[in-house]
Amino acid sequence: MILEKNQIAAAEAASGKTETQLMELAGKRCADTLLHEYPENDSFLILCGSGNNGGDGFVIARHCLAANRQVAIILMLDDIRTPAAIEARQKLPDSCLIYGYQELSETQFQTMAQRYDVIVDCVFGFNFHAPLPDFLRSAFRWINQQRLPVVSIDLNSGLEADHSLGDPDALHSELTLALGALKPVHLFSREHQKLDRLIPIGLGFAEPEASRWIQMDALQVTRLLPRLHDNDYKNTTGRLTVIAGSPWMAGAAQFNLEAAQAMGCGMLHALVDPAVYPILQAACPHIVYHPNTLSEADLTALLNQSDAVAIGSGCDHLANLETVLERVLHCSSVPVILDAAALRCLARHPEWLNTPHGDWILTPHVGEFSALCGRSVEEIQADRIRCAEEYALAHQVTLVLKGADTLIISPEGLRCVNKTGNPSLAKAGSGDLLTGMIAALAARGLTPMEAACCGVWLHGKAADKAIEKTSLYGVHHKEILAGLDAFLFDHQKELWR
Ligand SMILES: NC(=O)C1=CN([C@@H]2O[C@H](COP(=O)(O)OP(=O)(O)OC[C@H]3O[C@@H](n4cnc5c(N)ncnc54)[C@H](OP(=O)(O)O)[C@@H]3O)[C@@H](O)[C@H]2O)[C@@H](O)CC1
């Protein structure tokens, strides 16, 4: 379950518990987790803020003291502002060591931070808004530089709940305990590398009725995957046209085609530069090839017989890419998946986006997205959700912003952050496989958002399966496709009707 900041109050009210009761529950469960995760003689230094996140810290301190752990609290901000936190502070035993950060010298703070085994970060929770005040920034920067073990409660202090990042000096944690539900920022843990491990702490919240967040899992993906029927034949199992590859880059087309085939696409056509045709014919003999110099009428006829079109992977040296792309974008009534060179071409022709168009799925990595939206890579990475959403809504496209935590946004603003995959995918060619997979799913009749979410999830899952048998270094396209096949084989019964 994912809750945005403005949905939390409703979840809290629907739980039937008061703020104090929720804090007691959260604090107890966090303390139990800490006591379980860290050995008996480990001590805790709890950094508390002025809100309820700080209140959680007081409850945690009380339970850790009761378990005979060595505990000290540092009040990082001057006042305690919320009634529940004030109440939790009052319940602390007199024996609890409590210091005010402003009263400690820098050296005293640093000595304490190093003397305790674990720093528990209860400075800011979901109501933090960047930037960090300077006095905290220097403390956080120092803790991060020393790589001290930090456990963050709910959110790493300095991260913003609804955005993909927050302040660049947000605390880095080795463990974060997410309270009640995941917040959007938790989904970007690999992308911003602010936390190593996440444990959700349940508080009995119910799923919100309307959510913009789509969560994919094996069940959801197998529910969406097209079924094969006994009487199917090649034209009922997805007709896909792939426009890919060019001299010196034949492999991209091969990867598109092999991935689409592995995804069950029945009829594959490929429009390619004649120079790469002999290579592709040898690698993928089951495809029907056409030269990229096809007449306008023949290209239109080909598009009319397709259920989806993929264009751009490895097309960097395709002489007439611009003409072909313009034709595809304006004549095709079926979903078009744009990758790599097609995205760069689209960036040079923003006017194409501003005319009414069909279903387009754009699959940029952050560099390609930077060219498309005119923002710097740093600006996008600092707020991937906002940048991607503004673009998808303004241009009415399905956007697949690739990366370690690929973000998918529909033209209506539905969002999905993918959690499958691993760094074995950080290799040239991985994106070409993804394009083939999404395109095949779109050709099989999934909506653009379904095809994108399913394709990205399966691509990551295939890589996760691949590293069960091959080293991270050694995974290449064959191992990924074998991983995909292994997943589909596991679900064979559900896919055959
Ligand atoms: N319902 C639940 O799910 C449960 C929630 N629980 C816990 O409550 C937490 C949320 O608590 P919260 O609402 O009190 O906010 P929290 O983030 O602790 O602090 C906000 C304070 O920080 C301040 N502040 C913000 N930015 C700042 C800045 N840049 N620089 C300086 N100050 C800044 C801000 O001041 P303001 O901006 O409003 O003036 C305000 O005073 C949540 O994360 C979880 O841990 C659990 O107890 C139980 C169940």
Ligand SMILES: Nc1ncnc2c1ncn2[C@@H]1O[C@H](COP(=O)(O)OP(=O)(O)O)[C@@H](O)[C@H]1O
């Ligand atoms: N560290 C990672 N963890 C998970 N997925 C990754 C990681 N690095 C790359 N990927 C995925 O691999 C693919 C790489 O695509 P791209 O950068 O376009 O490469 P290319 O075009 O060379 O094939 C994307 O789907 C991306 O999300």
